[in-house]
Amino acid sequence: MSTSTLRVPTSFRLPAELLEELKECAKATNRSLNNYVESILMDFMSKNKTMEENAITPDLQAKLDKAREEIHSGQCITMKSHDDIDNYFASL
Incomplete structure (x- = not known):
């Protein structure tokens, strides 16, 4: 065949x-x-x-938009350095 x-x-x-x-x-x-x-x-x-x-699907775009809104409104933890990450993990 x-x-x-x-x-x-x-x-x-x-x-x-x-x-x-x-x-x-x-x-x-x-x-x-x-x-x-x-x-x-x-x-x-x-x-x-x-x-x-x-x-990027419409569903993924909606999730990205929501995450951006949460960042801008301060509803999330932001870490800008290794020290920030270390401090965050130490606090857990």
Whole structure:
């Protein structure tokens, strides 16, 4: 049973200089131009999905806003130095 990925032929219009640079990079890494460009695009999409997963959701934004309000109204403990942290833990 084969698990190969369906690949669909497509074409793009690229600046000649960019195409030449891509060809040189593909050759330098002993890959075909198609494989090289495909791997670049897959890496980009993978990183883009990670960025989306780490995006601030409306729920998280509401929690951040609430925390900021508590800080500004003095409803929290603020520590600006290691001494402040040490003093806080000593008081527990």
